[in-house]
Amino acid sequence: MAQATNTVEAETRSYVTGLRCRLCRAEYPERPVAICEECFGPLEVEYDYAALVRVISRELIASRPPTMWRYRELLPLGVPPRVGAETGYTPLVPAPRLGAALGLKNLYIKNDGVCHPTLSFKDRVVAVSLSKACEFGFDTVGCASTGNLANSVAANAARAGLKAYVFIPEMLEQAKILGTQIYGARVIAIRGTYDDVNRLCSEIVYTLNWGLVNVNLRPFYSEGSKTVGFEIAEQLGWRAPDAVVVPMAGGSLLTKIHKSFAELQHLGLIPPARPRLFGAQARGCNPIVAAIREGSEEIRPVKPRTIAHSLAIGDPADGYFAMRAIRESGGWAEDATDEEIREGIRLLAETEGIFTETAGGVTVAVTKKLAEQGRLSPDETIILTITGNGLKTMEALTASPPITIAPKIAEVERLLREGI
Amino acid sequence: MSVTVRIPQPLRRFTENRDVIELSAGTVGELLEQLERQYPGITERLREPDGQLRRFVNIYVDGEDIRFLSGLATEVRDGTEVSIIPAIAGGSESVLRC
Ligand SMILES: Cc1ncc(COP(=O)(O)O)c(C=O)c1O
Ligand SMILES: [Zn+2]
Numbered sequence: 001m002a003q004a005t006n007t008v009e010a011e012t013r014s015y016v017t018g019l020r021c022r023l024c025r026a027e028y029p030e031r032p033v034a035i036c037e038e039c040f041g042p043l044e045v046e047y048d049y050a051a052l053v054r055v056i057s058r059e060l061i062a063s064r065p066p067t068m069w070r071y072r073e074l075l076p077l078g079v080p081p082r083v084g085a086e087t088g089y090t091p092l093v094p095a096p097r098l099g100a101a102l103g104l105k106n107l108y109i110k111n112d113g114v115c116h117p118t119l120s121f122k123d124r125v126v127a128v129s130l131s132k133a134c135e136f137g138f139d140t141v142g143c144a145s146t147g148n149l150a151n152s153v154a155a156n157a158a159r160a161g162l163k164a165y166v167f168i169p170e171m172l173e174q175a176k177i178l179g180t181q182i183y184g185a186r187v188i189a190i191r192g193t194y195d196d197v198n199r200l201c202s203e204i205v206y207t208l209n210w211g212l213v214n215v216n217l218r219p220f221y222s223e224g225s226k227t228v229g230f231e232i233a234e235q236l237g238w239r240a241p242d243a244v245v246v247p248m249a250g251g252s253l254l255t256k257i258h259k260s261f262a263e264l265q266h267l268g269l270i271p272p273a274r275p276r277l278f279g280a281q282a283r284g285c286n287p288i289v290a291a292i293r294e295g296s297e298e299i300r301p302v303k304p305r306t307i308a309h310s311l312a313i314g315d316p317a318d319g320y321f322a323m324r325a326i327r328e329s330g331g332w333a334e335d336a337t338d339e340e341i342r343e344g345i346r347l348l349a350e351t352e353g354i355f356t357e358t359a360g361g362v363t364v365a366v367t368k369k370l371a372e373q374g375r376l377s378p379d380e381t382i383i384l385t386i387t388g389n390g391l392k393t394m395e396a397l398t399a400s401p402p403i404t405i406a407p408k409i410a411e412v413e414r415l416l417r418e419g420i
Numbered sequence: 421m422s423v424t425v426r427i428p429q430p431l432r433r434f435t436e437n438r439d440v441i442e443l444s445a446g447t448v449g450e451l452l453e454q455l456e457r458q459y460p461g462i463t464e465r466l467r468e469p470d471g472q473l474r475r476f477v478n479i480y481v482d483g484e485d486i487r488f489l490s491g492l493a494t495e496v497r498d499g500t501e502v503s504i505i506p507a508i509a510g511g512s513e514s515v516l517r518c
Contacts, residue, residue, distance in 0.1 A: 206429035
């Protein structure tokens with residue numbers, strides 16, 4: 001048996017057995033494809049769990065550096081990560097003041113707004129998929145993005161010395177555009193919504209030999225999101241929470257957090273539990289919420305209209321899987337109006353000192369609703385996944401001009417008398 | 421009357437590798453029937469046995485998803501461009517449940 005060491009480099013074995021179609025079960029070797037040739041169903045990475053269960057342990061994981069790679073056996077990489085070796089293991093922060101405001105006694109924030117290097121959970125999926133792109137030998141990479149993925153692909157591609165083409169919808173926050181261009185990536189805005197961008201990118205991979213992380217590298221990309229769930233369980237002392245509230249765009253993050261708890265249980269790393277998954281969307285782009293509410297089997301695409309640009313996917317790729325994870329786990333889904341999103345951002349900042357982006361505002365606002373509806377109970381352990389940073393979506397809010405005074409103590413005293 | 425149909429790469433083995441096909445039809449549904457007549461077997465990849473479009477197949481008429489139009493009853497006319505595009509999804513109900 002290999003000795004556990006503290007370096008990512010020391011262990012290089014992959015437990016991936018291949019890719020498998022979720023619909024018709026056809027098997028494929030590991031390669032940059034996301035779609036089954038037989039039925040167009042999505043492909044999923046498969047692991048040799050029988051071998052995994054013999055090597056993985058809490059002690060082994062705990063002996064490793066605090067990054068997402070401490071769970072490397074459960075990620076689809078056979079070699080040390082080429083990028084993102086420092087990514088992940090973000091703080092799980094107790095949130096008693098927000099909890100008091102919402103009537104929830106055991107509330108925690110999983111704060112991926114401080115993920116390395118680009119301040120969103122997308123750094124996790126990019127760490128896996130760009131490392132995989134290097135393994136497959138791509139010299140040009142890219143993505144279809146609502147902003148955060150763009151930032152992360154651009155930064156990590158720069159570090160890996162890869163050429164990057166990043167496709168975004170024309171309506172996007174300045175910080176998300178600048179925060180992509182700064183790394184030297186080619187940013188191409190598409191006339192239309194994210195869904196038009198996504199459609200174009202799914203055609204591009206058939207004509208150009210590029211590794212688009214959420215298109216032809218998607219089976220690998222999406223596995224990176226599992227580490228959010230792994231970390232939550234480990235940070236809670238190796239147990240699943242009672243409930244997790246997750247913002248949904250394509251629905252991949254929620255689906256993979258669900259999978260992460262199932263894997264940990266299967267491998268005996270946490271006791272049996274049934275964490276409920278709750279999905280959060282903006283009212284102006286709520287196709288998954290609408291299906292859950294109506295009890296429908298169909299997810300009807302919508303044309304997004306919301307300040308939560310990062311969640312503005314009207315035709316969610318993983319909508320059906322997210323819907324199934326929510327239903328099977330006993331969860332629910334709700335949406336938030338633009339005004340509620342802004343209030344959510346403010347509430348989190350004022351109670352817990354965390355400035356999140358619009359997606360986080362959606363998550364906070366939806367948690368409030370779920371608590372009011374009695375779907376979350378006061379004594380449960382509840383996790384709010386905060387997935388992005390407020391400095392990237394400043395347009396959503398307006399700063400009030402600060403009170404300006406002369407540098408005189410009398411002026412300060414006057415202000416205090418006036419009750420400021 | 422001629423409608424341009426763009427065939428995605430995974431379906432080109434049915435179309436002798438042609439990426440664009442010209443057909444005449446009044447609706448998207450009729451177009452698929454024409455396509456099947458010309459390239460037998462191709463629409464089995466696109467439709468469920470009950471005729472519904474498969475979940476991970478999208479069809480666009482002049483750039484618009486037919487789910488925002490009239491679905492398979494969406495009208496097409498001379499000069500319309502129809503694209504068939506497999507949708508990207510990540511998969512993932514837990515593999516452990518099986
Ligand atoms: C900040 C933030 N949170 C959540 C999501 C949702 O991710 P998914 O597409 O996996 O549902 C995104 C996606 O772009 C995002 O940028
Ligand atoms: Zn298949």
